[in-house]
Amino acid sequence: MAPKVAAGFVIFRYASSKIEYLLLQTSYGIHHWTPPKGHVDPGETDLMTAYRETQEESGLKKADIKVFEETKTTLNYKVKGKPKVVHYWLAELINPDAKVKLSNEHQDFKWLPLKEACEISGYQDMEDVLNKFDEFLRKERNL
Numbered sequence: 001m002a003p004k005v006a007a008g009f010v011i012f013r014y015a016s017s018k019i020e021y022l023l024l025q026t027s028y029g030i031h032h033w034t035p036p037k038g039h040v041d042p043g044e045t046d047l048m049t050a051y052r053e054t055q056e057e058s059g060l061k062k063a064d065i066k067v068f069e070e071t072k073t074t075l076n077y078k079v080k081g082k083p084k085v086v087h088y089w090l091a092e093l094i095n096p097d098a099k100v101k102l103s104n105e106h107q108d109f110k111w112l113p114l115k116e117a118c119e120i121s122g123y124q125d126m127e128d129v130l131n132k133f134d135e136f137l138r139k140e141r142n143l
């Protein structure tokens, strides 16, 4: 069975020596928290999807973020018994004036430090991605 494929960005902001990650809370289902992401449409690359879904779900545009393309990381899990693949990249909010604007797919958002982001993410594999990206970032910034 071909898996459903989705793609998105784990977006962080870095200000006053603090790193915070953006998570959105779905307005449906069990109201889980997730980075902006969504299904890859026909004809799209995974990266195109990540930009499109990020803009649709958070209002953050391509020019508002910087993507670290070398961080592409893939999650595999099952939704209602069917395989799903989700590709994530780390991305930095580079426009300090950009504001998050939710679509009707989400009811809340939070910028959270690593520990709280891991706690709220609710899935071990998502937690692993957050930890991996945080480690990458600390090395990259000498933090």
Ligand SMILES: Nc1ncnc2c1ncn2[C@@H]1O[C@H](COP(=O)(O)OP(=O)(O)OP(=O)(O)OP(=O)(O)OC[C@H]2O[C@@H](n3cnc4c(N)ncnc43)[C@H](O)[C@@H]2O)[C@@H](O)[C@H]1O
Residues within 6 Å of the ligand: 006, 026, 028, 029, 030, 032, 034, 037, 038, 039, 075, 077, 078, 079, 084, 105, 123, 124, 125, 126
């Ligand atoms: N229950 C529902 N009721 C009404 N409308 C719904 C719905 N679920 C989806 N929709 C509709 O589908 C659209 C979403 O489409 P998209 O916006 O295109 O897709 P998505 O971000 O991948 O959404 P989704 O929430 O389904 O994915 P996730 O894998 O996080 O989550 C899918 C499931 O996997 C679980 N999950 C998330 N991350 C996981 C992980 N790492 N490991 C295991 N399970 C995980 C989640 O808790 C969730 O149960 C929305 O517009 C909405 O209308």
